[in-house]
Amino acid sequence: MIAIENLCKSYGKLQVLKNISVRFEAGKVISIIGPNGAGKTTVSKCILGMVLPDSGDIKMKGESVLNKYAYRSQIGYMPQIGRYPENMKVRQVIGMVRDIRKDVSAVDEELIGLYRLEDIYDKRMGALSGGTKQKVSAALAFMFNPRVLILDEPTAGLDPISAEILKCKILKERKKGKLILITSHIMSEVEEVADEVMCLVDGSVKFYETIASLKKQTNEERLSKAIAKIMNEED
Numbered sequence: 079m080i081a082i083e084n085l086c087k088s089y090g091k092l093q094v095l096k097n098i099s100v101r102f103e104a105g106k107v108i109s110i111i112g113p114n115g116a117g118k119t120t121v122s123k124c125i126l127g128m129v130l131p132d133s134g135d136i137k138m139k140g141e142s143v144l145n146k147y148a149y150r151s152q153i154g155y156m157p158q159i160g161r162y163p164e165n166m167k168v169r170q171v172i173g174m175v176r177d178i179r180k181d182v183s184a185v186d187e188e189l190i191g192l193y194r195l196e197d198i199y200d201k202r203m204g205a206l207s208g209g210t211k212q213k214v215s216a217a218l219a220f221m222f223n224p225r226v227l228i229l230d231e232p233t234a235g236l237d238p239i240s241a242e243i244l245k246c247k248i249l250k251e252r253k254k255g256k257l258i259l260i261t262s263h264i265m266s267e268v269e270e271v272a273d274e275v276m277c278l279v280d281g282s283v284k285f286y287e288t289i290a291s292l293k294k295q296t297n298e299e300r301l302s303k304a305i306a307k308i309m310n311e312e313d
């Protein structure tokens with residue numbers, strides 16, 4: 079569904095993405111892992127068109143997305159840290175986004191309900207806790223039934239029950255055939271929701287495999303141990 083071909087991106091002298099080529103298929107949850115600064119968010123932002131690569135291509139359903147805009151309506155994005163106008167009320171933010179996406183008639187309000195966001199509709203965004211802001215971001219990402227979801231450390235800052243709600247939602251959407259990309263540092267969570275793991279190190283793909291294959295190769299039952307083994311072996 080998404081093909082990344084020879085993607086390169088530098089910020090000044092710092093080469094952040096070094097010739098990345100991968101394919102992500104629909105109906106899968108793919109976790110992008112790797113050390114801080116490895117380039118995970120940059121890859122996500124390239125797919126979203128928020129960062130323009132220096133070279134290479136990104137194709138969605140076979141068509142290049144570079145310098146195009148319409149395809150973005152098919153992607154739901156949950157940023158690592160959601161930034162909203164501080165003075166706007168939760169109700170206004172949700173209303174504003176709905177207004178922009180009038181084209182979508184079947185709005186998915188499940189997370190609004192499960193997170194009881196209606197109870198805080200009259201609070202200002204600037205007054206929300208970090209975790210509550212994350213809930214608003216999650217609700218917005220899933221709201222317009224996108225074919226692709228890009229979730230950047232989605233459960234960081236969420237309490238355990240709210241994180242569980244999000245994981246269930248991710249698995250539910252996968253069943254509908256959506257492609258879900260998640261960056262995460264929490265291996266237990268990756269193990270729970272992902273089918274495949276792409277590991278970036280220093281802007282290159284270290285490995286991209288199914289969880290089953292990673293465990294089999296390393297003879298480990300836990301993903302965190304399997305990954306530690308691979309990283310240590312190849313050092």
Ligand SMILES: Nc1ncnc2c1ncn2[C@@H]1O[C@H](COP(=O)(O)OP(=O)(O)OP(=O)(O)O)[C@@H](O)[C@H]1O
Pocket residue numbers: 089092094112113114115116117118119120121
């Ligand atoms: N706008 C920017 N200008 C300059 N350098 C940037 C910019 N955005 C990212 N970088 C640098 O690019 C590198 C990759 O950043 P990126 O945010 O993609 O890493 P990450 O793998 O998502 O890290 P983390 O796990 O900490 O979220 C880092 O060294 C970062 O400092």
